[in-house]
Every structure is written in C-alpha cells, then in structure tokens.
Amino acid sequence: MLETYVKKILCSRVYDVAVETPIHPAPFLSERLGNTVLLKREDLQPVFSFKIRGAYNKLAQLTDEQRAKGVVAASAGNHAQGLAYAARHMGVKATIVMPRTTPEIKVKAVRARGARVVLHGDAFDEALAYSQKLVKEKGFTYIHPYDDPDTIAGQGTVAMEILRQHQGHIDAIFVPVGGGGLAAGIAAYVKYLRPQIKVIGVEPTEAACLKAAMDAGERVVLSQVGLFADGVAVAQIGEHTFEVCRHYVDEVITVSTDEMCAAIKDIYDDTRSICEPAGCLGVAGIKKYVEREGCQGQVLIAIDSGANINFDRLRHVAERAELGEQREALLAVTIPERPGSFKAFCQAIGKRAITEFNYRYHDSGEAHIFVGVQTHPELDPRGALVQQLCDQGFPVLDLTDNELAKLHIRHMVGGHAAQVTDEVVLRFEFPERPGALFNFLNKLGGRWNISMFHYRNHGAAWGRVVAGLQVPEDERSQVPEALASIGYPYWDESDNPAYRLFLG
Ligand SMILES: Cc1ncc(COP(=O)(O)O)c(C=O)c1O
Known part of the structure; x- marks a missing residue:
C-alpha cells in the first residue's frame, strides 16, 4: 500500500497551483520547550491552506x-x-x-x-x-475533501517537501487530522522513506474521530462534534484514510480548545502570522507531547495547515490563550462586604498579577468576586494559589475549567443593587504595569465601600477600570481630592444612561 501511495505522491500534479511552502523555525517555542520546533507553513498557500x-x-x-x-x-x-x-x-x-x-x-x-x-x-x-x-x-x-487516494496523494506532497527541505534528523511530525487526508498522505510517504520518524496525528478533544477509530479498531461515528476547529470538525474518519492511518500514524494526541488558543498565540509570537484553529493543532500537539515525554533536544515539525479564520473570532482566541497555557486562573472568591476587604484580598494574592476583576454589590454580609489571576504551570500552579487563598480565610470556587463561567458569566457579573445608595460611578485609566492595579485598589479601597468593580487586562498599555464607590452625600466634596491622590485620569459616569439602565 505504501509504495502505491508513494508513487502517486511522486507523480502528483500540484505545483501548477500550489507553492512549495517553507519550513520556518519557531525560536521562542523551541527555547521554551527545549526542543527544535519547526513549522511547515501551509498557511502560505494561495488559498491559505494545504487543501489546494x-x-x-x-x-x-x-x-x-x-x-x-x-x-x-x-x-x-x-x-x-x-x-x-x-x-x-x-x-x-x-x-x-x-x-x-x-x-x-x-x-x-x-x-x-x-x-x-x-x-x-x-x-x-x-x-x-x-x-x-x-x-x-x-x-x-x-470531489471528496479527504477520502480519495488522489486527494491523499496530493496532500502527501507536503511530506515530500519536508523530507527534501530538512534532510537532517527529524524525530516526529505532528499533523492536524480532520477526515485524515493530510495525515494519511504524510504517513504514507514518511513511513516508506524514513520509518523511524514518528507521525503523530493531532485532533481537538471534541472532534477526535481518528483517536476513536484507533481505540476501537474500526471507524466509528462520533455522536457530537465540536466546531471550534471548523477545518477538522469531522464525525467519522475516512475509509481510505483510516486504512493508512491505522497502520502508519504512530499515535493521536488530543487537545482542548484553550490549548489550541494558546498554540495560535505561540505561532503568532514566533512568526507574526495568525493561523486558524485547525492550523495550530500540530503545535498544540508538540507542546503536549513534550510535556508528557519530557524530551529535550529533539527535532519536531508541526504542519501549520491553514489560516482561514474570521477576524471576529480572534477576540475569543485571545481571551482563552492564557488559560490554555495554564497562566491564568479564573476564580470566584468570597470576601467580607466591608471597606478594606479588597485590600486584604489583594494582599493575599501577593505579587501575582490580577488579570480580571468583576464585582457587583450583592448583600451586606459578603461579596463574591470573579477574579482572574496570573499563574505559572510550574513555578506557581493554580492549585497553590487556591490553597493559599483558602488558608487565608477566602473561600474559593475554581472556575478555570467552567465553560459557562468563561463564556458567559464573566460578562454578566453586575445588575441593579437596590440596597446600594449614594453610589458614585467612576471610570479610570492607568498605565498597565506590574502592581498598578494593586496600588489602585489599595488607594481606593480603604475609605469608601466599593460597590462595583470591573477590570480586564487586555494586554494594552492602558488598564481600564470602572468602579462604584458608596460615598455619603456629605462626603462627596472629598472625592476629587481623594482621587487626585491616586493620580490617574478619571471620568464621573454616575449619570451615564447605560449605568442607570443596567446597574444603577
Ligand atoms: C486548516 C486545515 N487543517 C487540517 C485539516 C484536516 O485535513 P484532513 O481532513 O485531510 O484530515 C483541514 C481540512 O479541511 C483544514 O482545513
């Protein structure tokens, strides 16, 4: 079977329209992972994917x-x-x-x-x-998108180029899998010529039809398919493709949506190009493989298979990238509803950066805050953070893996608070640097009760905050002076109709 495919690949006519795409190094990722990571840039094809x-x-x-x-x-x-x-x-x-x-x-x-x-x-x-x-x-x-020997052979030309372009040692090639055309073409060519190179398929956890088939020993139909990586949202692996993959793909790694978002960011950081979710699967797979194997000094190639992403989706990708990297924890923390408790909470967080802070007055006893905190998978894992907060008397609910919280609730913290009287609503801008939000909360927190707070780090030079302060009428005149001591530009939004309609 392999020889038939290799002949077909060698005789494939693709270069009338396709270009021989380069293999680019990924220096930041290589450094971070301790392995040489290379990207086969199929996103640079005329239609921005290898499918051509x-x-x-x-x-x-x-x-x-x-x-x-x-x-x-x-x-x-x-x-x-x-x-x-x-x-x-x-x-x-x-x-x-x-x-x-x-x-x-x-x-x-x-x-x-x-x-x-x-x-x-x-x-x-x-x-x-x-x-x-x-x-x-x-x-x-x-014309079938993947389950056809001629289509598989066309996709296999990617492997032909890789082995020609990179004649040195290669440990493994990581291939995104939808219906399996690309994986079958690459596996057939590589296993015929350089069988010691591992060919590893990568699928989203929610659309892992090759993994399911490999585990079952036969093609199975997934009852549900996640659409985040739309390029590979396939319910059943192809017949021809499975025949090749079952014998010649060494293993299949699955990755979560957040891990894909993190991989899109990795590719961006190294190449300044943005790939689509399916396109980043190879890199997401490499990261998981290296973590699992603990390997160092290997040469690992990821197929960056496509870049057809709607611009609007990038907001979601950016939102999730840090979570996928285990560099952010999202927590619901309960703190006492009284002046000074924000400050105490910030002290408990310590030097870690706050990435998000959402709060709206709820009752006079306790406050639930939705908070994002920067963590680090090895140096400061989120388990340690949660433990530390609990030890200091702050009950914590970890929402980092809670889809409802990540997708919706974080944008819905708020609402009218009937008991809140004397509320002054202020919008601030402050230069985003380590500790700036802490300083801000610190200065703001002690004097008047904070009845509302919203902040989200957007990676911009300026941080933006909206805060509600409960200031009795006879203390109003002291507000400008108190805010001047904080030193950040601010706007009084107490009469803003949007505030009145949804929060006031
Ligand atoms: C960008 C991208 N990557 C990977 C794939 C998966 O290819 P295959 O269906 O051959 O497994 C596709 C399929 O359309 C794709 O568009």
Whole structure:
C-alpha cells in the first residue's frame, strides 16, 4: 500500500497551483520547550491552506470527459476554496453546495474564486445529499475533501517537501487530522522513506474521530462534534484514510480548545502570522507531547495547515490563550462586604498579577468576586494559589475549567443593587504595569465601600477600570481630592444612561 501511495505522491500534479511552502523555525517555542520546533507553513498557500494540493491533484487525474462535465463538492470550508481555485486554474466548472446557514463571508470567498455556489438545506448533511443528486442528474464528478487516494496523494506532497527541505534528523511530525487526508498522505510517504520518524496525528478533544477509530479498531461515528476547529470538525474518519492511518500514524494526541488558543498565540509570537484553529493543532500537539515525554533536544515539525479564520473570532482566541497555557486562573472568591476587604484580598494574592476583576454589590454580609489571576504551570500552579487563598480565610470556587463561567458569566457579573445608595460611578485609566492595579485598589479601597468593580487586562498599555464607590452625600466634596491622590485620569459616569439602565 505504501509504495502505491508513494508513487502517486511522486507523480502528483500540484505545483501548477500550489507553492512549495517553507519550513520556518519557531525560536521562542523551541527555547521554551527545549526542543527544535519547526513549522511547515501551509498557511502560505494561495488559498491559505494545504487543501489546494489534494483538490488539484484529484482534478488532474480526471478524464477529459469528466473535466468537461464539471465537478461538485459539499463544503463551506477550505476544501471549497481549494477546489474552486484549482478548478478555475484548470478551466473546470465547479459547483460548491453549502448549507443556507453558511456565513456570507465564506460564500463570497468561494464565489470570488470562480465557483458556482448553491445554497441548499439547513445543515451540512442536506448540502451533501444535494451534491450527490447533482452527480446523478448533471453528471458532475464528486470531489471528496479527504477520502480519495488522489486527494491523499496530493496532500502527501507536503511530506515530500519536508523530507527534501530538512534532510537532517527529524524525530516526529505532528499533523492536524480532520477526515485524515493530510495525515494519511504524510504517513504514507514518511513511513516508506524514513520509518523511524514518528507521525503523530493531532485532533481537538471534541472532534477526535481518528483517536476513536484507533481505540476501537474500526471507524466509528462520533455522536457530537465540536466546531471550534471548523477545518477538522469531522464525525467519522475516512475509509481510505483510516486504512493508512491505522497502520502508519504512530499515535493521536488530543487537545482542548484553550490549548489550541494558546498554540495560535505561540505561532503568532514566533512568526507574526495568525493561523486558524485547525492550523495550530500540530503545535498544540508538540507542546503536549513534550510535556508528557519530557524530551529535550529533539527535532519536531508541526504542519501549520491553514489560516482561514474570521477576524471576529480572534477576540475569543485571545481571551482563552492564557488559560490554555495554564497562566491564568479564573476564580470566584468570597470576601467580607466591608471597606478594606479588597485590600486584604489583594494582599493575599501577593505579587501575582490580577488579570480580571468583576464585582457587583450583592448583600451586606459578603461579596463574591470573579477574579482572574496570573499563574505559572510550574513555578506557581493554580492549585497553590487556591490553597493559599483558602488558608487565608477566602473561600474559593475554581472556575478555570467552567465553560459557562468563561463564556458567559464573566460578562454578566453586575445588575441593579437596590440596597446600594449614594453610589458614585467612576471610570479610570492607568498605565498597565506590574502592581498598578494593586496600588489602585489599595488607594481606593480603604475609605469608601466599593460597590462595583470591573477590570480586564487586555494586554494594552492602558488598564481600564470602572468602579462604584458608596460615598455619603456629605462626603462627596472629598472625592476629587481623594482621587487626585491616586493620580490617574478619571471620568464621573454616575449619570451615564447605560449605568442607570443596567446597574444603577
Ligand atoms: C486548516 C486545515 N487543517 C487540517 C485539516 C484536516 O485535513 P484532513 O481532513 O485531510 O484530515 C483541514 C481540512 O479541511 C483544514 O482545513
């Protein structure tokens, strides 16, 4: 089987459209992990993913008659773009069926590459069924996104380039897995020529169809598939692809959404490029592998497989990156509701940076604060922080792995507080540097009760805070003087209609 694939890979026609992408070093990550990490930059293909290779090779293998009739695929992702691009280059009519719910941006991207887009059904299954109907009715050839030997061979050219470009020692290659086309192509080529190199598949925990099949010894259908890494959100590994992967992929590593976000940041830090969630899987897998094996000095290559991410999603990625790195803990902490208790809490936190602080007055006895604190996986793990706070009399609920808290509750801490009278609402800006928030809370905290506080570190030079202070009418005149001593610019927002409507 391997020899057949290797011949197919060597004869693949991909370079009419695909480029030979470079292998780039990842110096920061290499230094951190104590291994040489290299990135095969498939995000630099004309359609920003490797999918163009398999799609073009498949088209190139069709007969003239098949090409004349046209091709069809059901996809809203990278396969659609790769196929549209390849088909236009070859002068083949391509029809792409997408569910009606597909975001306009994806529809436009495929149309811009010259394919005809048909919107059909509400879910992918219906789009797929319709594309099969077009095969029967119009005589189009269906181009599978991964489960086809010619597509697998096209993707395998990635491995051919790696072994040619990096002729020195390689310990392992980490490959993102969706339906398994890329992994099968790479495994076939590498295991034929350099079998001592490990080929390791990487999947999101929520979409681990190859792992499930390897464990079961047969292809299984996942009952649910997480969509965060949309490029690899596949419920069942392909038939052809599994036949190769089950024998030639050494193991499959799974990673969480937060670990993917952290890997996107790692790639950004080293290359100043942003990849899509599926694209970072190789790097996320390397990090887990190194942690598990404790290996040093190895040469580890990750396929950076694509960069098609909607800009809007970056907010979520940035929000989660530190959690994925175990550099942030999210905690619900109970503190006494009285002047000075914020200060006591900050003292308990010690030198650690506060990354988020959300609080709204609840009752006169105790206050629940939603707080983010910087931690370090080895030097200052979150377990130690939680223990320390408990020892100092602050009950803690660890929310770091709580999806509801991370996605929603953190944005919802607030509401009207009927018992709060005399509330003055102030918005501040202060230069973001270690200890600045602590100083700020310290100076603000002792005098008047804090009835509301919101802060989130956004990695910007300026920190922004909104705080509510309970200042009796006859002390109002002392506020400007007290704030002047803090020394940060501020705005009185007590009459802001947004505050009145939602919090006041
Ligand atoms: C960016 C990206 N990475 C990885 C994959 C997984 O490829 P395969 O389905 O061949 O396993 C895909 C599939 O579309 C992808 O778009």
